[in-house]
Amino acid sequence: MTIETEWRDYDVIVVGSGGAGSAAAHAASEAGAKVLVVSKDPIGCSDTKIAEGIVTVRASAGEDDTEEVLAENLRIAGSDLPTEDITAAFAQDTQDAYEWYRRQGVRPDMDHKEDKPAVLPIALGGHTKRRSIGHQNGGLALGHALWNAVVQGIDYLEDAWFLDVVTEENDDGPDEVLGGLIYDAARGVFVAVRAPSVVIASGGLSTMYFPKTDTMRGNTGDSYALALRAGADLVDMEQIQFLPFCMTYPPAYEGLLAGEPVTAGYLGVLRDKDGKVILDSVMLRTRAECSAAIVRAVEAGRGTERDGCYLDLTGNVDLPKSGPYFEKFLHTAVSGVMATVRQAWGKNAAQCKEMWEVRPGAHYAMGGMRVNSDCVAIGDDGADVPVRGLYAAGQAMGGVFGSNRLGSTSLSEGAIFGARAGRGAAARAKTARTKPQEDRFEKRLARYADALSHDGGDAPALLVKELQAACWNFIGPARTEDGLDTFDAAVAQLRDRASKAAIPADALWNQSFIEYLELMNMLDTAQAVSLAARDRDHSLGAHVRLDGGQTSTLFGQPHSVVVRRDSAGGYAVSHAARPKTPLKRLLPHMIADAKRKLSLKTLRMMPAGMRDNIIEDRYRSVMGEVSREDVDAKTEAAAA
Amino acid sequence: MKVELITVRNGEERVVEYEYKPREEGERPMALDVLLQAQATELPDLAFRYGCRNRTCGICTIDVNGRPRVGCRARVRDGDRVSAPATLPVVRDMVSRRDGVARQLRGRLPNGLRGNDLEVAAPDDYHALTACIECYACLDKCPMHARNFEDGEERRDASGAYRHGNPFSLLKLQRIRLDPVADPAEKAAALETALALGLDACRDCPGCKCGVGIDLKRKVVKPLVVAAFGDS
Numbered sequence: 001m002t003i004e005t006e007w008r009d010y011d012v013i014v015v016g017s018g019g020a021g022s023a024a025a026h027a028a029s030e031a032g033a034k035v036l037v038v039s040k041d042p043i044g045c046s047d048t049k050i051a052e053g054i055v056t057v058r059a060s061a062g063e064d065d066t067e068e069v070l071a072e073n074l075r076i077a078g079s080d081l082p083t084e085d086i087t088a089a090f091a092q093d094t095q096d097a098y099e100w101y102r103r104q105g106v107r108p109d110m111d112h113k114e115d116k117p118a119v120l121p122i123a124l125g126g127h128t129k130r131r132s133i134g135h136q137n138g139g140l141a142l143g144h145a146l147w148n149a150v151v152q153g154i155d156y157l158e159d160a161w162f163l164d165v166v167t168e169e170n171d172d173g174p175d176e177v178l179g180g181l182i183y184d185a186a187r188g189v190f191v192a193v194r195a196p197s198v199v200i201a202s203g204g205l206s207t208m209y210f211p212k213t214d215t216m217r218g219n220t221g222d223s224y225a226l227a228l229r230a231g232a233d234l235v236d237m238e239q240i241q242f243l244p245f246c247m248t249y250p251p252a253y254e255g256l257l258a259g260e261p262v263t264a265g266y267l268g269v270l271r272d273k274d275g276k277v278i279l280d281s282v283m284l285r286t287r288a289e290c291s292a293a294i295v296r297a298v299e300a301g302r303g304t305e306r307d308g309c310y311l312d313l314t315g316n317v318d319l320p321k322s323g324p325y326f327e328k329f330l331h332t333a334v335s336g337v338m339a340t341v342r343q344a345w346g347k348n349a350a351q352c353k354e355m356w357e358v359r360p361g362a363h364y365a366m367g368g369m370r371v372n373s374d375c376v377a378i379g380d381d382g383a384d385v386p387v388r389g390l391y392a393a394g395q396a397m398g399g400v401f402g403s404n405r406l407g408s409t410s411l412s413e414g415a416i417f418g419a420r421a422g423r424g425a426a427a428r429a430k431t432a433r434t435k436p437q438e439d440r441f442e443k444r445l446a447r448y449a450d451a452l453s454h455d456g457g458d459a460p461a462l463l464v465k466e467l468q469a470a471c472w473n474f475i476g477p478a479r480t481e482d483g484l485d486t487f488d489a490a491v492a493q494l495r496d497r498a499s500k501a502a503i504p505a506d507a508l509w510n511q512s513f514i515e516y517l518e519l520m521n522m523l524d525t526a527q528a529v530s531l532a533a534r535d536r537d538h539s540l541g542a543h544v545r546l547d548g549g550q551t552s553t554l555f556g557q558p559h560s561v562v563v564r565r566d567s568a569g570g571y572a573v574s575h576a577a578r579p580k581t582p583l584k585r586l587l588p589h590m591i592a593d594a595k596r597k598l599s600l601k602t603l604r605m606m607p608a609g610m611r612d613n614i615i616e617d618r619y620r621s622v623m624g625e626v627s628r629e630d631v632d633a634k635t636e637a638a639a640a
Numbered sequence: 641m642k643v644e645l646i647t648v649r650n651g652e653e654r655v656v657e658y659e660y661k662p663r664e665e666g667e668r669p670m671a672l673d674v675l676l677q678a679q680a681t682e683l684p685d686l687a688f689r690y691g692c693r694n695r696t697c698g699i700c701t702i703d704v705n706g707r708p709r710v711g712c713r714a715r716v717r718d719g720d721r722v723s724a725p726a727t728l729p730v731v732r733d734m735v736s737r738r739d740g741v742a743r744q745l746r747g748r749l750p751n752g753l754r755g756n757d758l759e760v761a762a763p764d765d766y767h768a769l770t771a772c773i774e775c776y777a778c779l780d781k782c783p784m785h786a787r788n789f790e791d792g793e794e795r796r797d798a799s800g801a802y803r804h805g806n807p808f809s810l811l812k813l814q815r816i817r818l819d820p821v822a823d824p825a826e827k828a829a830a831l832e833t834a835l836a837l838g839l840d841a842c843r844d845c846p847g848c849k850c851g852v853g854i855d856l857k858r859k860v861v862k863p864l865v866v867a868a869f870g871d872s
Contacts, residue, residue, distance in 0.1 A: 041689075041691060041697075041699060042698075042699055042738055042739070042742070042774070043739075043742060044774075045691055045698060045699050045774070046697075049696065049697060050691070050692040050694065050696040050697050099758070102821075103752050103753045103758070104751075104752070104753075105753075105815070105819065105821075107761070107762035107766060107767070107770075107819070107820075107821070109761065110759065110760070110761040112761075115759050116759060136767040137767060137770045137771050138696075139696070140696065140770055140771060140772070140773060141767075141770050144770055144772075144815075147742070147774070148749060148751065149751070151743070151745060151746055151749075152745075152746065152747060152749055152751035153746070153747060153751055158738075158739050159731075159737070159738075159739065185731075186731055186737050186739070211693075214692075214694070215692070216691045216692055216697060217690055217691050217692075249664070250667070251663040251664060251667060251669075251673065252669065252670045252672075252673050252693070252712070253693075255693075256693065256694055336696070340694060459684030459685065460684070461679050461680065461684040461685065462680070504685065506649075506650075508650075508731065508732060509687055509731045509732040509735055510685075511685045511686065511687040511732070511733070512684070512685040515684075515685075
């Protein structure tokens, strides 16, 4: 059908207005670039805004937390898949990133003795130092900052779906970004933007698993599909983080977060449907380990009717002296989560007096566009740039977290790499000379205009439902080769039906067209996930292959799986070798970890009174004195 | 359970009666659950906004029986009527056009706060206002916001921003006045902006209602009105 096209010129297009997008837009704008932010949701309404709001800030609790220590924590947690340059950049920039948030209005609680922001009392799992800062109102505190950074001075379109990056294909060198195409649903027009730089910061893919996810609806794999179609490589797409402790019921709350490994406290354990412990020392485990334990128990027929297991925190609150400390810790560290727990399951559950029925939920994609530490799209050997002018930041990029992301790191990641991408995109715009090539835009637009009106069979929204069910079953928290075969057949069939889907001719907010666009992005992304999951035939980190053994992190050479589109429109899979953390660096971590687990085990075996005293001492040394009365008063106030 | 959904296509309103099928015995669904199920079954092109399903992202606001509610936490009953927020122009079905609200603060709040000391704690009220999820439920019955639509004509400037304010914008401005990092000039500018957006409308208003329970009247409107007009 005919739909009006509006032409615009910018230096930089930023796709997405969450943590990464707003930081990118702000940095590019500060560097003098003319920036357009494109967001399908209202500005700032992103995963950053709805997160628990805990941010990694290196050395926030002491100077012994060096850049090397933090970077190594990321790489070891990620099974050496995170790249050295990217983890070094992360470790270098956490403090600047946090200062950026604060200059946009984030006001942490202060540690008045130290005259600096208060740090959470326990190191989150996999962090060897305490370095996580929580905030009143959780992610909302950061959401206001993102909103401020964009709304204050940058051009933006919301209710606008970014369709594709437009590139010029060069035979004798890398392709070049020419700009991008947008469907502005609220005005019912296409917008064609000429711009030499595009930053992809449009989040993750968890909506492929809806409703088993705790993230924003907008996570329809747009980032990865855009990158693939623009000719960029993806890495680590099989590595999708499932938060282990999401709610199995009631229906309106399904998938929402109930807690983190660290909030299991010193005595939290996981149990199967019969009450048998399937994982102890939960507090010291990674999210991947906990999720895998639940998935394997369910697979072995030991799960509940809702395919979950029980998270049992009762041991923490049974102790008279240390119990109040645990409760206070829980309600301070994850206040938003505890409010949800109380609404969904009631007061006894919120006081941890009964077990919680939980199941993993999709939360974060560790993989993404293959980039260097300046967020530039790269190919093999870090050189070999596939597309000039293409950047990715935040969840859209790969290489930061590998096979497992540590708690509280993504909110830093968005601001860190958003700023890096924004600066790079602005610098390129100063020197790049894009040629006017309207025909490249028009050819693409004509295809989208065709799709905008389509007589046919299936409604795109219903195809989305089918795809979501298949994603959970076959490329979800547990995978097998047979399952992947079934999945690939389902994807092929859905693609065929999508090409014949029913879309009414309507320019203004055409919901079927929107569902179709997102379906196509989910299909492209799901196919990349499936290929990577097939290629990695052993379990590693968040990737659980029920039909393969565990990958040894001690021996063997680590590699990332790379997926790209080949010239014929198919997909190609290859490997990128990653350097291995030397055994002598790895061993101390393994020993320290074993010691911590042993110490928890010893605690559990002690007489209750002695256990209570020791745990109380540990909490008190970082939290100060806490009494039963304080905690009860706080909980009552929170409930009111 | 029957719920009435008001669909809007090309400006034309229709009442669609949707029969909700409970997913477990005795389920009391939220308005968003009804919309999701309707879209997944009989009304696949139903347009509505949602994000986190956890009362935080602020975008699933709809009207239930004519009153604004956060859709993911608004339980509905047999015979209830769900429609787009009536305080803003409807684009399609449950989707209203929101972006004229935030745009009115463009360039009117401090951006960056360079050089100020960050190592200070904010007062409790600053955090109380930070709980705002931008659901725009507060636009309901707001006499200041209503000025944007007087005589049936929508008042936006060239950038698309509404000329007259609303409790959300006032909250953002009062937040600057409570921010220990903002300097006096920025705080004074925030009050000027509140006046320019039509703060005088608040003087005779019984008060606004927040979608997530922030005491807007006492923590936002009153301090601004007192500072501007000396009223108490």
